[in-house]
Amino acid sequence: MRQFDIIVIGAGPAGSAAATWAAKLGHSVALIDKATFPRNKLCGGLFTERSRAYYTEIFGQDFDLSRAVTRRDISFFYGGQELSKLQGVPPLHLVMRLDLDDTLYRHAIFAGAVDFTGRPISQLSNNTVTFRDGETLSAKIIVGADGVNSIVARHLFGTAFDPTTIGFGLEIEVPETTLPPQALPLRIDFAAADWGYGWSFPKQHSTTVGIGGVHARNSDMKSHFSTYLKTLGMKPSEIKFKGHYLPFGDFRRTPGQGHILLAGDAAGLVDPITGEGIAFAMKSGQIAAQAASEALKDGTENTALKRYQTGLKDMHRNLRIARALRRIVFSARWQQAFIQTFRRSGTVRMMYMRLLAGEMEYPELARSVLTRLPRYILNGFRRSS
Template identity: 50%
Template sequence: MTTGASAHQVDRFDLIVLGAGPAGASAALTAAQSGLRVALVDKARFPRDKLCGGGLTGRAITLYSRIYGEPLPPVPLERRDSFAFHAFGQDLGESKDAPPLHLCMRFELDAALVRAALDRGAVDFTGCAGKLDPDGPAVDMSDRRLEAPFLIAADGVNSATARTLFGSSYDKDRIGFALEVERPGADPDRPLRIDFGAADWGYGWQFPKASGTTIGVGGVLARNNDMKAALQRYMDVLDIPDTLTVKGQFLPFGDFRSTPGKGRILLAGDAAGLVDPITGEGIAHALDSGALAAKAVQQALTVGTPEAALSLYKQSLRPIHRGLRHARLLRNLMFRPSLRPAFVRSFRNSRTLRSEYLRLMAGETEYGALMQKMISRLPGFAWRAMSGK
């Protein structure tokens, strides 16, 4: 419904979704499908680029098909099932016929996700800059004001909404940072390569695709005072020329907000810090949390208690939060200098451990189960150090 106002027109909705990446698009689609009147706002017009390896794990594909009701996103995808693992300069072995990773270009994926949300009835405010009014909640644009009883903020790692609500978008002592280059030229037969420790408390990746190869390093920023040097070292190892354009972006890396919002504003995806601290994977949690936030809004509206939405959402995020906590624990084992040799030995000598890690990326197992397998292969001192006992 649209009503006139003295200066601006006011458009009223059941839900405003701010940010139309995977988290926002999935929230808008889920809410529109359940009959809510939804405004989907993004300052960018789609297709827009997003710095990302574009790796869709089995977990992301399963969530996509659950939310969108079709097996795969309608964009060009490259299916890969060969992986080469390295850690701290040592070769840990290859895995072939592993659960596959699908590679995509984010400008294509995100545009398709936005299209799907608009097709299901979300109202299009992409390409529109707006200012959040947290007391509404509302979004003020140059020619109109959007109002709704709920707002889902999926405005990414630099979330202006989180800054407005909590004083900062993220904790600068715990945030991650990643640098990437795109090397032109097809190299599709090379296995995907993952190098733990290419950045301190982080890793490097080489994802060959039909159109080029994405190479990057990412890790906890506070532990890497020169991420550019880490990228340069990694490119030297891979024998990549240093003439390519380097792009960088913050990455939450496991530093999630335990209360994902305030009042009737819910945070989803990177804005809520939902990125895996070991693999850097964020698309799956973005799709999942967007849909869960929309369901919490819908439930709160159904029972007529708007203030319940945040606690319903927080409850539904518990499995994701538990996985991220377990991953942070495991990261202690992988990256503490005193424990590295035990990690490298157990990962290199155990095909089971490597395949468990790949099953984890595929969403076929959880960090808790992987940790148990790892513990059984570790000397007691390592487990005690890792668990703080």
């Protein structure tokens, strides 16, 4: 049986970050994925400045933007009507996950992680992983970074996520048009889904069009998507789309058990307003690896989870505030007031943009919303009387 300090299951943003960081700290690391890279992942591919900063910190170099589309303009719509067209917003980078995840995985292997990609798992215990071909690996600590349907989370808790709070997204990749990517509209449509939104994100050779929202509040997401595609001038009957769950505001308070830590989507770490998950996946992978390393160096593997939880404190606080604020953006009661304020106030639009682009964190936004709330409520009353 081959032995490692750390086994990382899943080589997406969370797993590749965890494996890279652990290997850089001098540990023996096995990086497992059922897929062979490059592999695709359903995603809008918005790579924020937050993602870029974490990428630089973890992988030791700036992100190569030559294969991304960087935009500083965006349009917002509500029910098909344009709310606002903004220029000079903080940079928004749009990447293909096929490229991004392959780059991240290669970093991990280059840093020294041993490659077990393309190897489906048949069995998992608290310290061992057995592949379908019968080979077994063992480690002192396991990091489960195997996404929203995590088998590691299922092993620990019996279920990967809570079906009453999970999000769901549908997407299509519209092939290259004759227009250059800088000329294609970059847009977000509030109300394309309930408790969610729609998007059209131009890439270098295609455009990703999708909708996502809280699954339990969208019993017919497909019909929402058909309506959205029609709004964009497409014929839904001719288009095949794909769907994927995304954690949307319901992270695991205790992200693991015993010697097993969960990172990224497996730990529910996605922004419940914007749907951003790549940055939190990479950062949580790094924090998990750091916690595992410190515990291993002290010879106290059983302290890794506590250390990891402490390291995640700021991220958890951020996501908790976002979850409280999202009522204002998405609930039927507040959404009209939010949309009116968004339409009228340049400050609110810029705050939303700084949030979307990863320049602002929720505690700062919450302070700003609280100082504006009385005016916001008063305007709501004036309009309804």
